[in-house]
Amino acid sequence: MLKCRTVWKKLAPLARASSTVCRQNVRRTGLTSRRIPACGPVAHMSTGPAGGGRENQLYILLVGAAGVGGALYTYRTVKGDSQRYQDRIDEISSRSYKRATAEPATSIKSESSVIPEPEPEAAPSQEPEAAPSPEEPSPPAPDAEVAAPETTELPPADEPVVEASPEESAEPAAVPVVEEEPLPPSELSPLTELLPAPVVESEPAAAESPAAEPTEPQPEVVAESGGPAPDSLKVPSHTPYLLIGGGTASFAAARSIRARDPGAKVLIVTDESDPPYMRPPLSKELWFSDDPGVTETLRFKQWNGKERSIYFQPPSFYINAEELNSAENGGVAILTGKKVVHMDVRGNKIKLDDDTEISYDKCLIATGGVPRNLQVIERAGEEVMKKTTLFRKIEDFKSLDKVSRNVKSITIIGGGFLGSELACALGRRSTEYDLEVVQMFPEKGNMGKVLPEYLSNWTTEKVKSEGVKVISEALVKSVVCKDDKLEIKLKDGRLVKTDHIVAAVGLEPNVDLAKSAGLEVDSDFGGFRVNAELQARSNIWVAGDAACFYDIRLGRRRVEHHDHAVVSGRLAGENMTGANKPYWHQSMFWSDLGPDVGYEAIGIVDSSLPTVGVFAKATAKDTPKAATEKSGTGIRSESETEETATSPVASLTLAPTAEQNKDEYGKGVIFYLRDKVVVGIILWNVFNRMPIARKIIKDGEEHADLNEVAKLFNIHDD
């Protein structure tokens, strides 16, 4: 300090001196230049005339000395800081160890920090191992943390950075939270170009000493080799790839990442207790299984005779979460039963419901959705709610299966994909178990929002023949529980008495994280708004049911189908590993309503659009069952990375041929048009032609005669 001042004192008069010398020189030249204007002003450097030489040399010398002095001072300060930091760390770790033994309840694992040790030239970072920690310290990840230095010197207000200075004796009893926060070296930044590496900080909530030493960043680590917590896993505090949600999209992304980034470490966090599984069989194939133990095994037989589980992979595929960081070739780890409650986009980290924090480099949000419920049911009270199933997960399947064996009547509210498929599945059981199956919906016919009216009506008849009592144009007014039975009153006065309700009235995309993460939510379609490359922010992607994305061909949309989850999950995984590809490969979807009706569809299939349907008469060969038997593959979804089963076991033989010959809409192709361009296609009982349909939509051309386009499908062929 003193040195600086003295140097400066010496410097000032010299500066003045040299400037006067300068001025004198200039004046001299000014006089001469008047006499010889052509010469122009002569620029005299201060070192020019011999008279100012000595002074100037001294000036330079002193400036140089000042520079060196400054550098030396800085170096000393930093060195002293790091030394002090080290001492503090040691003290804290010893202190925290004592505290840990005293409070076994607080068992948050922490990581040793990585602090930047800026030196004037270089940028090596020191990694003090503050406490025994099995996990590797988070690597200084410049790409992830680059964003952070731009933030203010003090971290954002909602993440109070606490510097528990050892001087403060008041140790907070609160549970310290392990945080990772990059702290910009505030006053050292002019001297160094170092990017601050992620710093692990402890946050004793009570004692906040905001910047006890404001001049330097004081990263602190409270290392707690905590007392053995009963059920907490050792969660890695950093993962390169974090996937929030453990469904189809998430799994597809994990696979994509692992394929493209060798040795990638992927962490899936899901609030379900099951590893990733496929959803379509829950409302189709599993119901038609002959195995009485199917609710446990969750295996189903595809039409080609091959059996498979609904789980994408058996548990041995996944590695344990705590082994993730040390796995040599990386792997996919799953944290089940944990919900992400908070997301900090600036800090690149999330917080779980047990207050654990995990930081990431790249994150995928694949939170899917939650089944919607009818307001009348929600308001009806607990008795009614107990007899209502919102069908989505494995446990819903298990409970509905149990219910269907024990009750006399089940009512399905909803006439879309899920409702109709469940109605057909339960209808199949109705004869076996003496079960009444009722399906009610506000539309005029099944799939009323998808199929054009004539086809919807025809489908409704088919559903009825599966043993379902269909009540169309039904709006539920109220539901009450009377004598252990449910009474559903419709707006037009009809009364339906039933034992159990299944509500299949849509999906509410899960955008809980939007608020804390500051992500945009789409007001038209719901879900997180992302671009054509499924990106919400630079390190955040969204895929699956929760993603409202921009489809280059078809415009902004949100799709709730299985194949879309696979396609978008895979695309998100590709983009997370640097592919930068937009959504281009159009996903498809399919549905089977009994053994007679099966269709595959692609694009925007909305019954409010004008349609052109081209039909042929169906023969007995044109059913979903026949299609899979012929092709021998049992595959419907093409983008599927796994085979999926197609239609259910048709154990009953209907009065087949006679009935089918009456069909007007046995098989065909239906085009959905928007401004004369085909935006959606349904292949009605016509299989294995999806590539042609995909091509037509991709082209996006106006076709004058759609009959000609229909020829491409060869619908008459077997």
Place this chain on the structure above:
Amino acid sequence: MSYCRQEGKDRIIFVTKEDHEAPSNAELIADDPNDPYEEQGLILPNGDINWNCPCLGGMASGPCGSQFKEAFSCFHYSKEEVKGSECIDNFRNMQECMQRYPELYPQEEDKESTQAEASSSSVSAAPTEGSALPPETDSTPGTSTSESAVSSDSTSLVDNQTAS
């Protein structure tokens, strides 16, 4: 003969087989095989292996993914007379890894060695087929070609689809 019906905004056309006998005059835009947006087959336009191809199932992404990639890459780029003859070690590593996960890579012990040779020779066929197939069908016919194309265990693997 075909006949037409209009129900509101929806048009319904019924066609007989004869109606559709004449080839279609609908025009489709030619596909660009090098379109970066499109889903690629097993072999990318620049000759590399597309590890993310659905046809591979999850072979490249599972616990033995790195061993699989090494073995298959070695084979793919092999210029030996007997293609892949220098890759025996890589394949052995892969098999050893797969044996550690019998649930994921169901072993068919007797068929292993023969299938390894069979698959090695047929992999050469796979690249041309894989890229020729339109990407969408990769997981359908593609699966069958690459079933033999990929290593021994994958045959049962892709069929079973219980593991990758």
